[in-house]
Amino acid sequence: MTTLTPVLTANWDQPNSFTLEGYGDYSAARKALGMDPDAVIQAVKDSGLRGRGGAGFPTGMKWGFIPQGDGKPHYLVVNADESEPGTCKDIPLMMANPHSLVEGIIITSYAIRANHAFIYVRGEVLHVIRRLQAAVAEAYDKGLLGKDLFGSGFDLELVVHSGAGAYICGEETALLDSLEGYRGQPRLKPPFPAVAGLYASPTVVNNVESVASVPSIISNGAEWFAGMGTEKSKGFGIFSLSGHVTRPGQYEAPLGITLRELLDMAGGIREGHQIKFWTPGGSSTPIFTDEHLDVPLDFESVGAKGSMLGTRALQIFDETTCVVRAVLRWTEFYAHESCGKCTPCREGTYWLKQVLKRLEKGQGTEEDLTTITDIADNILGRSFCALGDGATSPIHSSVKYFRDEYLKHFEIGGCPFDHAPSTVWGTK
Amino acid sequence: MTYTPEVRERLEQDAKEIIGRYPKPRSALLPLLHLVQSEDGYVSDAGQEFCAEMLGLSKAEVVGVSTFYTMYKRRPMGDYHVGVCINTLCAVMGGDQIWDELSEHAGVGHDETTPDGKVSLERLECNAACDFAPVMMVNWEFFDNQTPASAKQLVDDLRDGKEISPTRGPKKLCTFKEASRVLSGLPDGLAADGPSASGPSLEGLKIAKANGWKAPEAP
Ligand SMILES: Cc1cc2nc3c(=O)[nH]c(=O)nc-3n(C[C@H](O)[C@H](O)[C@H](O)COP(=O)(O)O)c2cc1C
Ligand code: SF4
Ligand code: FES
Numbered sequence: 264m265t266t267l268t269p270v271l272t273a274n275w276d277q278p279n280s281f282t283l284e285g286y287g288d289y290s291a292a293r294k295a296l297g298m299d300p301d302a303v304i305q306a307v308k309d310s311g312l313r314g315r316g317g318a319g320f321p322t323g324m325k326w327g328f329i330p331q332g333d334g335k336p337h338y339l340v341v342n343a344d345e346s347e348p349g350t351c352k353d354i355p356l357m358m359a360n361p362h363s364l365v366e367g368i369i370i371t372s373y374a375i376r377a378n379h380a381f382i383y384v385r386g387e388v389l390h391v392i393r394r395l396q397a398a399v400a401e402a403y404d405k406g407l408l409g410k411d412l413f414g415s416g417f418d419l420e421l422v423v424h425s426g427a428g429a430y431i432c433g434e435e436t437a438l439l440d441s442l443e444g445y446r447g448q449p450r451l452k453p454p455f456p457a458v459a460g461l462y463a464s465p466t467v468v469n470n471v472e473s474v475a476s477v478p479s480i481i482s483n484g485a486e487w488f489a490g491m492g493t494e495k496s497k498g499f500g501i502f503s504l505s506g507h508v509t510r511p512g513q514y515e516a517p518l519g520i521t522l523r524e525l526l527d528m529a530g531g532i533r534e535g536h537q538i539k540f541w542t543p544g545g546s547s548t549p550i551f552t553d554e555h556l557d558v559p560l561d562f563e564s565v566g567a568k569g570s571m572l573g574t575r576a577l578q579i580f581d582e583t584t585c586v587v588r589a590v591l592r593w594t595e596f597y598a599h600e601s602c603g604k605c606t607p608c609r610e611g612t613y614w615l616k617q618v619l620k621r622l623e624k625g626q627g628t629e630e631d632l633t634t635i636t637d638i639a640d641n642i643l644g645r646s647f648c649a650l651g652d653g654a655t656s657p658i659h660s661s662v663k664y665f666r667d668e669y670l671k672h673f674e675i676g677g678c679p680f681d682h683a684p685s686t687v688w689g690t691k
Numbered sequence: 692m693t694y695t696p697e698v699r700e701r702l703e704q705d706a707k708e709i710i711g712r713y714p715k716p717r718s719a720l721l722p723l724l725h726l727v728q729s730e731d732g733y734v735s736d737a738g739q740e741f742c743a744e745m746l747g748l749s750k751a752e753v754v755g756v757s758t759f760y761t762m763y764k765r766r767p768m769g770d771y772h773v774g775v776c777i778n779t780l781c782a783v784m785g786g787d788q789i790w791d792e793l794s795e796h797a798g799v800g801h802d803e804t805t806p807d808g809k810v811s812l813e814r815l816e817c818n819a820a821c822d823f824a825p826v827m828m829v830n831w832e833f834f835d836n837q838t839p840a841s842a843k844q845l846v847d848d849l850r851d852g853k854e855i856s857p858t859r860g861p862k863k864l865c866t867f868k869e870a871s872r873v874l875s876g877l878p879d880g881l882a883a884d885g886p887s888a889s890g891p892s893l894e895g896l897k898i899a900k901a902n903g904w905k906a907p908e909a910p
Contacts, residue, residue, distance in 0.1 A: 512894025
């Protein structure tokens with residue numbers, strides 16, 4: 264049996280966890296700044312830490328791509344945009360434990376030789392922004408940011424930067440454009456940010472949880488971290504359970520735990536109901552069903568079953584939920600958030616929305632099912648960035664598992680579901 | 692409309708402080724748009740001109756940016772900007788019903804403001820609080836685990852000028868303008884208010900503690 268392993272969440276129940284006093288003395292940063300920067304990169308490589316922002320790219324390898332001795336300034340940009348539907352881990356992490364992020368930023372910046380770092384945080388979370396601002400101010404106050412940290416000669420400036428409402432700004436190159444003061448639209452890759460990122464300088468973009476995990480690796484060692492998780496998906500991560508579960512919430516566990524195990528801890532599906540479908544990693548990851556309860560939640564196993572681990576955003580829906588309604592709503596989201604830069608995504612998400620609306624009202628035909636999968640095929644792999652690909656996940660996976668439910672809609676000329684029982688107050 | 696000399700001087704001082712934090716001035720554009728929103732309650736013409744002047748941009752460049760982001764409002768919003776999450780998970784858990792009832796109750800739709808100027812409504816996408824569904828936000832503070840009744844009561848209380856506390860946030864809800872100022876990067880000193888975490892955020896930790904589960908000891 265897999266058990267929970269609170270590390271980043273361990274102090275969240277302390278009333279002062281968001282202050283320096285409640286967090287600790289930045290001993291990991293002190294230790295790292297006494298090491299050779301390359302040794303810090305090596306430790307993170309050895310730990311096996313993979314990006315927690317969705318794609319799972321090895322963090323140490325990403326840092327290693329930053330050219331050294333190039334005479335250019337280097338930057339660290341923390342991706343705190345957290346807007347993928349279902350994803351809700353970085354926000355409580357920054358609210359309760361912002362110093363783990365600030366300490367991780369010091370270590371990461373030192374390793375990649377960056378003297379300027381930014382936290383790009385979505386704007387719609389005021390109190391989280393206050394906590395970040397206060398943590399950064401406190402760190403400056405105690406000499407943990409600014410000039411000559413720990414007498415090492417290393418200088419670091421850190422800025423908390425609020426976004427202004429745009430899911431696409433979570434995509435790393437759109438984020439950089441936004442941080443430079445432009446519309447947040449993705450850039451052509453290559454060049455990758457490691458070569459030409461912020462202000463065309465070498466830049467690491469990492470997720471909040473990736474960076475916040477670094478101090479524990481430096482303190483406890485790469486082997487300690489690699490001792491958790493599975494062969495290729497090492498360490499712990501925060502799993503976010505939401506929806507029709509008895510006790511939704513944040514569960515920090517080794518990668519490779521299963522939904523069945525997590526549900527056991529969370530009191531199961533809400534009383535009197537059964538699981539119908541769920542997302543392993545947010546709305547951009549193909550949905551799973553009750554067949555997949557025992558799939559280890561690591562990058563490889565979830566991938567082998569046709570989905571993606573993504574951000575471990577486990578949105579859980581029981582049998583009262585209409586899958587067509589859910590897919591329509593996600594599709595409306597993608598159409599709304601498409602930045603408009605490329606045709607397949609801009610036009611494709613629009614048409615998907617139109618056809619799905621018709622289907623949901625029971626005014627479609629069986630041909631419409633072919634139409635939506637065709638449109639999705641034309642978006643997938645042909646879009647400029649991964650938002651377009653993500654938009655096709657709910658379409659393809661729902662048609663695969665719930666074709667009959669789509670058919671039912673036009674057989675009876677409407678939605679076969681009463682939506683009231685899905686609500687929190689709908690059934691007891 | 693242009694700013695009076697006093698207002699302008701104050702804004703300029705704030706703007707200079709913000710611009711000074713960035714290696715390149717243009718990076719301060721989003722913060723400055725939040726700043727002018729904190730003055731006017733929306734991104735006004737004068738505000739956009741001000742941003743353009745401070746950063747040496749054309750007004751068209753500023754407008755091109757401000758219209759891309761949903762948090763910049765082109766019309767004055769209410770003192771209390773109320774959002775209801777209608778993304779899939781919240782919608783299913785009751786957000787759709789909350790929106791329908793609230794919008795009818797308040798008599799305004801998406802991005803519209805009540806005639807008294809107190810409350811505006813917005814349909815929100817996922818606000819990264821799905822474990823607290825159905826979620827609402829007022830001036831970007833969390834109002835977790837809402838019902839249609841609690842939502843209507845909330846808006847009535849806001850319109851009646853009652854003191855309201857967010858579920859996870861400061862004791863006293865600030866106004867839309869005050870919130871925009873914090874977003875521009877100028878703190879209001881309220882960070883220590885409210886819990887570290889609550890409810891669902893602590894579920895996993897509680898279970899781990901009850902079972903004596905921990906991460907392995909460091910070697
Ligand atoms: C549309 C879209 C939205 C994204 N949103 C986020 C986000 O909110 N946070 C995040 O860390 N990564 C997000 N990503 C992934 C980033 O592009 C990038 O891979 C990630 O920040 C890298 O960090 P990591 O290697 O530490 O995971 C998004 C990607 C896409 C395509
Ligand atoms: S895929 Fe969509 S979001 Fe990405 S660049 Fe194209 S239009 Fe923009
Ligand atoms: S779906 Fe409403 S907060 Fe995520």
